[in-house]
Amino acid sequence: MEGPFSNLDVFAATLVEAAKTDRDILVVTSDSRGSGRLAPFAAAVPEQIVEVGIAEQNLVGISAGLAAAGKKVFAVSPACFLTARALEQIKNDVCYSDRPVKVVGISAGVSYGALGSTHHSLHDFAALRAIHNITIVAPADNFETREAVQAALRLDKPIYLRFGKKVMPHLPRVNSQFELGHASLVRNGKDLAFLASGETVAPALEAAELLAADGVDCRVLSFHTVKPLDEAAVLRAANETGCLITVEEHSVSGGLGEACASLLLQHGQSVRFKIVGFPDEYTMTGSQMELFRYYGISGSGLAETAGRLRTNKSE
Amino acid sequence: MHKHAFPMDPSLNLQQLKLKSIQYRKTVLSIIKHGGAGHTGGSLSSIDILNVLYNRILRLSPVTFRDPNRDRFVQSKGHSVEALYTVLADRGFFPRSELDTLNRFGSHFIGHPTRHVNGVEQNTGALGHGLSFAVGSALAAKIDRKDYRVFALLGDGELAEGSNWEAAMTAGHYRLDNLAVVIDRNGLQITGPTEEVVRLEPLHLKFEAFGFAVRECDGNSIPDLLAHLESVPFVTGQPSLLLAKTRKGYGISFMENSVRWHHRVPTDQEFEQAILELEKAEASVA
DSSP: OOOOOBHHHHHHHHHHHHHHHOTTEEEEESSOTTTTTOHHHHHHOGGGEEEOOSOHHHHHHHHHHHHHTTOEEEEEEEHHHHTTTTHHHIIIIIIITTOOOEEEEESOBTTTGGGOGGGOBSSHHHHHHTSSSOEEEOOOSHHHHHHHHHHHHHOOSOEEEEOOOSBOOOOOOSOOOOOTTSOEEEEOOSSEEEEEOGGGHHHHHHHHHHHHHTTOOEEEEEOOEEESOOHHHHHHHHHHHSEEEEEEEEESSSSHHHHHHHHHHHTTOOOEEEEEEEOSSOOOOSOHHHHHHHTTOSHHHHHHHHHHHHHOTTO | OHHHHSOOOTTOOHHHHHHHHHHHHHHHHHHHHHHTOOOHHHHHHHHHHHHHIIIIIOOOOTTTTTOTTSOEEEESSGGGHHHHHHHHHHTTSSOGGGGGGTTOTTOSOOSSOOTTSTTOOSOOOSTTOHHHHHHHHHHHHHHHTOOOOEEEEEESGGGGSHHHHHHHHHHHHTTOTTEEEEEEEOOEETTEEHHHHSOOOOHHHHHHHTTOEEEEEETTOHHHHHHHHTTOSSSTTSOEEEEEEOOTTTTSTTTTTOGGGSSOOOOHHHHHHHHHHHHHHHHHHO
16 A cells, blocks of 8 residues: 555545455445545445435434345445434444444544534544444554454444544554554553544654654554553553553543543553543634644644643643 | 245134234233333234234244345334234244233333344334334345345334435335335324324325325224235335324224323223223124
């Protein structure tokens, strides 16, 4: 794989390749084949794409019916609509009924930037974490995306895949194994750990590199799987660094950060800890990158947060 | 081929089917009484539809329930689950004694159907979900060129859920003539008459406009239901929709057409009177 590409492009390309040899793979779209980069899929395997129109509830319900008949279904729609408007269908038709639909939220987080809060999904981790029987995955880069799509194909259980549309740099990794539920070690370090997810892993790594220049040795973990949480990796990072910053393109409520906080507290772990994400406020307007910078999800922003956290325990 | 692969009970004649409906009503009332809760009115309005489907129409049995070529039945109005449990037990999907566990702690026999109960295709209970699932199941048959059929039972009150109309639009668009929808049109919902809560009519025209071939029948008449359900698809290339005009609480004089009986549990006296009425009806059929 060359590139880099957006994770969304890699998702679509991986799926086309798989679908050519597996006729049971179906994509179901809600007038979203363009935004899902699925036009090549439709051209390559036209009989394996089902259009339902702009009707997300129906998208998920139909996908559950198709999955019940043995199809490997990817229900693809913008994350903002899919995980809010169709939440009850995800909860009942997919999770509660145990239908192995691959629910794919595209242009997730604040990917739609200046289109505004209607088009942002800053609630999806929180909403889906509280629902039983679904794996939640937000890949950090092209490699994790390809691996996640293949893992989803092997998984006979409900799964939520969350993709942004920004071109993502290839991240280095200490170990090239990818396993759902196991955080990927992007950079090892002993002074502080960034526990990040999705498109925020790249800025976390930038911050680690900035901090390295100041002699601060940071660990960066990609929590591509938000649920089930890799508890061992969180606890190890806490034990070995004593200073954790979680980073996510999500509300600070109910996402990766609060999942880690809950785990640490219940394990009697008291460490320096900061959740970086979108605060509970009317979201500032702007592009994804502008919003990232504004809310401190950037190399320099995260490095500053790290500096404050290391010197002030109350941060 | 199907008749061989999916044995029905063709020996059940009209009179026997009518008797089944009466016996089913007794069971429905008994388990609701025993379980201390249930949707009495809707179970009684829809039991004749389930009777005809499970005893004469569906190419489905406990033996073939996992067969990919089986007909599917999806009960979107999940709250009328006591009717479904009753018919499934009679068809041998599980021992009748399990019905006595309705609503008990740890029982799979809860107030809305789940796949933990053998014979249930899909978990339902939140309204407006069954039709999309049925459309997906029917679409899969078209994609795989299989000839199984999908039947969905919807309540009339639940038609206010917009998701039904999303699903209906898709069923029409994909010309799913392997899909047959039955509306239990009893005209009542928990607050009152459907037409007073939020008007549904003209349902016939609405579904036709969405691409369905629509028929109406007396939904508590076994011969009427048989005649229509045996003739699906009503029109090749279109999904079928049967507006089954039923009466909520049908079969028990003091429960019929009464909103009060939406989910009321009979008292000892009411239960006795209801069983007496059903025994009289039984005697008149036999």
